[in-house]
Amino acid sequence: MEQVIANGLYLGAQYALIALGLTLIFALMNVLNFAHGQLYVLGGFVTYTIYGQLGLPFPVALVCSGLTLAVVGAAIEKYLFRTVIRRSVREESTMLLAAAIAFFLDSVILLLFGEKQRGVPKIIDGVFISDAVILPYDRILVGVLAVLMIAAFVLFMQYSKPGRAMRALAQDRIAAQLMGVNVNRYSMIGFALGAMLAGVVGGLLVTITGVNSGIGGPISIKAFLMVMIGGAGVVGGAIAGGFILGMMESVGLTVLREFGDVTYLVIFALLMVFLSIRPNGLMGKPWG
Amino acid sequence: MTRTTKIAASAAFLLTLLVGVPVLINLTGRTDFYYTLTSVALLSIISAGVWITFYIGRINIGQGAYALMGGYVSAILVTGYGVSFWLTLPLAGLFCAAASVLIGLPILRLRGVYFAMISLVLTEVARLLALALPITNGAKGIVSIPLPGEISLFGLTIIPDFSTLANPRLAFYIVAVLLMALCFAGLYRLSRSRIGQLCQSLQQNEELASSIGVNIAYLRVIAYAMSSFLGGVGGAMFAAISQSIYPSSFTVADSVNFMLNCFLGGLSYVFGPMLGTFVLYFGWDLLFETGRFQLLIFSSVLIALMLVLPNGLLSLSLPKRKGNGVPARKKGVEA
Numbered sequence: 001m002e003q004v005i006a007n008g009l010y011l012g013a014q015y016a017l018i019a020l021g022l023t024l025i026f027a028l029m030n031v032l033n034f035a036h037g038q039l040y041v042l043g044g045f046v047t048y049t050i051y052g053q054l055g056l057p058f059p060v061a062l063v064c065s066g067l068t069l070a071v072v073g074a075a076i077e078k079y080l081f082r083t084v085i086r087r088s089v090r091e092e093s094t095m096l097l098a099a100a101i102a103f104f105l106d107s108v109i110l111l112l113f114g115e116k117q118r119g120v121p122k123i124i125d126g127v128f129i130s131d132a133v134i135l136p137y138d139r140i141l142v143g144v145l146a147v148l149m150i151a152a153f154v155l156f157m158q159y160s161k162p163g164r165a166m167r168a169l170a171q172d173r174i175a176a177q178l179m180g181v182n183v184n185r186y187s188m189i190g191f192a193l194g195a196m197l198a199g200v201v202g203g204l205l206v207t208i209t210g211v212n213s214g215i216g217g218p219i220s221i222k223a224f225l226m227v228m229i230g231g232a233g234v235v236g237g238a239i240a241g242g243f244i245l246g247m248m249e250s251v252g253l254t255v256l257r258e259f260g261d262v263t264y265l266v267i268f269a270l271l272m273v274f275l276s277i278r279p280n281g282l283m284g285k286p287w288g
Numbered sequence: 289m290t291r292t293t294k295i296a297a298s299a300a301f302l303l304t305l306l307v308g309v310p311v312l313i314n315l316t317g318r319t320d321f322y323y324t325l326t327s328v329a330l331l332s333i334i335s336a337g338v339w340i341t342f343y344i345g346r347i348n349i350g351q352g353a354y355a356l357m358g359g360y361v362s363a364i365l366v367t368g369y370g371v372s373f374w375l376t377l378p379l380a381g382l383f384c385a386a387a388s389v390l391i392g393l394p395i396l397r398l399r400g401v402y403f404a405m406i407s408l409v410l411t412e413v414a415r416l417l418a419l420a421l422p423i424t425n426g427a428k429g430i431v432s433i434p435l436p437g438e439i440s441l442f443g444l445t446i447i448p449d450f451s452t453l454a455n456p457r458l459a460f461y462i463v464a465v466l467l468m469a470l471c472f473a474g475l476y477r478l479s480r481s482r483i484g485q486l487c488q489s490l491q492q493n494e495e496l497a498s499s500i501g502v503n504i505a506y507l508r509v510i511a512y513a514m515s516s517f518l519g520g521v522g523g524a525m526f527a528a529i530s531q532s533i534y535p536s537s538f539t540v541a542d543s544v545n546f547m548l549n550c551f552l553g554g555l556s557y558v559f560g561p562m563l564g565t566f567v568l569y570f571g572w573d574l575l576f577e578t579g580r581f582q583l584l585i586f587s588s589v590l591i592a593l594m595l596v597l598p599n600g601l602l603s604l605s606l607p608k609r610k611g612n613g614v615p616a617r618k619k620g621v622e623a
Contacts, residue, residue, distance in 0.1 A: 026401065084594055087595075089598075096552070104583075272391075275398065
């Protein structure tokens, strides 16, 4: 049982980071970023190239993943989303754009990196063994890194100036603008930050599960699940959603093993029931 | 356009599709176009369902679930119970409509992105269910479904047995076009009926609509049921044409495509889904020549289209329509 909980916590930390990026983008721009999973994959491949292929140290690769994705995210916001949001009559049009970007990134990743499953050497060897729990050290390291990053993100949003501006933007775009917040600038920073988080998780996870060009879509779906559980556009909700999903997956895979591959079916069914009772998720604003 | 010209134009369009296109295909010998055009017609029916949910202001990425459900209902009834395919077609639609009422009652309370996400999840649920249930035969799917049989009334053959036909593709094409015509005629009628007006009020502001006495809970379930009905019929027809159905026949990617069809054609136009499906499907097929750059070019064109015409292709040809003044004015500001 301890093993299951440890696995769940480790998975949850990763998931929470992915969900944080998605929910940040959603809160700031009201955009459902279909391409989030693809951003994650791109981050994974950047780390794979720099750490796995070029042989540079892992932290360098991780930073490069984050930076690349931040630039990509900022460019996507500035040149694509901003234009479409300004021109279209209905807000939902951004979804077509987001889906098209997801296709685009999918094809770019496929062309650049091929369709093979890619892995990198372990960051640290060895396995932590105690009476109840067996965990490889690299998993522990990745989990701890993820938790640290979540903490840093929360502190950044809570106490820094850009963080405050973004929270104001999420609360009320017009009011924030009236108070002198540079809406365009902080939308771009927010999008870049969200994309960066996705890229960093991709870089972290490539050391454990590897990466291939096809997993973008499923990752996006998982991110949507977490955001729905916690409530869209709320930082706390995304973290809670990530840990809950990670825990459910870990428990489900153990408990439901003899029934075959039904873990996600059960999770989906539970989610439907949960959402019919609480449409806004755990902490969502009573908006949707 | 007056009423008569409208009717004349639709009749001419239908005649072109039913007579002109087969003649043209016979002349050029490209019989593979039958399958392509049949697919476009059926996909546009399924997309029309998504359009109805857009009409009540919901973003529906769950249409693949109902298409899959419809396909399975028809396939199981035909192979397992020997029911005539023509009977299973409406049955599949009704089954989906009934299921969508049950599912819709709770989830239609969600709005905006929440509904979009839960409907996306619904597609995944349908796929996983098809994998897990015993009746759907798991990942192997249901294969070698017999072709549709004949319908005769008082000894008079109305629809011949498809397996005796020399060219079942043409027969499927004609059935699909007729279904599409029926579907869009219904859609057009719906958008101009009282219930259509009420649906539009839902799209604009549900609270306001409910405050002036519109039964929003009832309306949105009805609209969702209609949407799923179309999805089910389209899915059943697809299963009949390919004579097989698998859990992966309709996936999340298909659901997203159905939504894209509507966006591309234009959400404020009844015939948007038809045009959008045609352009997307043919565009994708034409790019087949480019090999591994197919998806890259396709998605770049989509992004470019979105930047130039964010309100759909039809917003280009009908400049007088409401809603087009807005982007034009905004463009002026930008310049």
